[in-house]
Amino acid sequence: MVRLGINIDHVATLRQARGGREPEPIAAAVEAELAGADLITCHVREDRRHINDRDLRLLREVIQTELNQEMAVTEEMIALALEIRPDHACLVPEKREELTTEGGLDVTADVSRIKAAAQKLKMAGARVFTFIDPEETQVLASARCGVDGVELHTGRFAEVFGKDEEDAELERLASAAETASRAGLEVHAGHGLNYRNTPLLLESVPQIVEVNIGHSIISRAIFVGVGHAVGEMRSICDMFRGE
Numbered sequence: 001m002v003r004l005g006i007n008i009d010h011v012a013t014l015r016q017a018r019g020g021r022e023p024e025p026i027a028a029a030v031e032a033e034l035a036g037a038d039l040i041t042c043h044v045r046e047d048r049r050h051i052n053d054r055d056l057r058l059l060r061e062v063i064q065t066e067l068n069q070e071m072a073v074t075e076e077m078i079a080l081a082l083e084i085r086p087d088h089a090c091l092v093p094e095k096r097e098e099l100t101t102e103g104g105l106d107v108t109a110d111v112s113r114i115k116a117a118a119q120k121l122k123m124a125g126a127r128v129f130t131f132i133d134p135e136e137t138q139v140l141a142s143a144r145c146g147v148d149g150v151e152l153h154t155g156r157f158a159e160v161f162g163k164d165e166e167d168a169e170l171e172r173l174a175s176a177a178e179t180a181s182r183a184g185l186e187v188h189a190g191h192g193l194n195y196r197n198t199p200l201l202l203e204s205v206p207q208i209v210e211v212n213i214g215h216s217i218i219s220r221a222i223f224v225g226v227g228h229a230v231g232e233m234r235s236i237c238d239m240f241r242g243e
Contacts, residue, residue, distance in 0.1 A: 002202055002237040003038040005068055005190075006230060007214025012042075012050035025051065026058050028218075028226050033065050035230035039087070041212045043070035044080065045094060053080065060084050068212065070131070073110070073117050082124050089126040090151055090212075091117065104133035104153040107141040115145040122146075129188060134176035139183065149186030151212065152176055154201065158192025161200070170204045177207035188212065195220070195232060202240040211237065 011025040029040045040063050042051045059067055066087035071077040072094035081089050091114060093105045107114055107130055118128045127148040132138040134152045142150050157169045177187045187207040194216035202208055213233060220229035 002208060002240045003210035004036065004230075004234055004237045005039040005041045005188075005210060005212035006032040006037040006217060007041040007043070007070075007190075007212055008032070008218070009041075009043055009050045010214055010218040012052075012055060016050055025055055026062055028221075029059060029063055031226035032230045033063060035227040036234035037065060037230055038210070039066035039068050041068040041070060041090075041214070043092065044077065046072065046074070046076070056080070056084055060086070069126075073105075073114055078117055078120060081121055081126065085124050086126055088129065089121045090129045090131050091147075092131040103155070104135075104138060105130050107132060107138050107145060111141055111144055114142075114147075118145050118147050122148075129186075131190070134173045136176060136179050139176050139179045139185070142180075143183040143185055147185070149188060150176075150180050151188040151190050151210075152180075152205075152208075153191050154189050154193055155191040157201065158194070158197055161197040170201070173201070174205045174207075177205045181207045186210075195236065198233070198236055199239070202237070206240070 008025045008028050011023050011028040015023055040059060044051050044056055068088035068090060069081055069086035070090045070092050071081055073091050091105055121128050129149045129151050130142040130147050131151045132142060139150055152173055157173060160166050160169050180187050186209060188210040189208045190212035193211055193213045217229045217233055
């Protein structure tokens with residue numbers, strides 16, 4: 001079955017909207033695990049706009065599955081990861097003004113720095129991934145960095161889902177996944193995935209072994225609860241076996 005990572009950033013975003021203590025992202029992570037999540041994903045940003053250091057430390061202590069820390073390739077974030085020792089470290093681009101991650105990491109522009117970061121993180125026991133646009137050049141550059149795999153940015157696919165451009169974007173994702181597989185890289189996917197588009201993605205790109213989903217599941221959880229929302233996506237992932 002395809003592994004399901006639940007991103008709890010949006011629970012923390014709701015908490016920060018009032019500057020209080022609820023909703024508690026750690027509780028959401030526990031509920032997600034009980035409903036079948038394979039890992040908990042979070043992104044500690046430079047400005048700590050949602051997940052903060054306290055959250056990350058508590059997640060490391062509390063969760064029973066795996067912790068996936070999304071992080072910019074900066075000395076501050078590398079040092080934090082070396083302290084926390086997440087199971088996965090996903091290297092992502094970060095701009096202070098963006099509402100959410102707008103594109104993939106440009107690995108081709110900074111191979112040496114990303115390779116050095118990956119080596120440090122792997123020595124601390126983390127499996128390292130790059131969050132990239134589905135482009136062959138980015139996949140091959142990631143392979144040169146010695147990472148364990150890539151997470152393909154599916155934002156464009158989510159935008160064109162159900163439109164004429166859908167097939168072309170699926171072909172781009174499938175080609176990138178095939179290149180990654182040939183290079184010995186594990187293939188993950190994330191950004192903009194929801195209950196409607198995830199089945200088509202997994203059917204079309206069988207190399208995907210893990211998806212990381214946040215906004216759609218947390219949005220659904222407002223109406224049906226975290227456990228039910230995660231369980232629904234768990235059922236979708238169980239229909240597919242990543243290659």
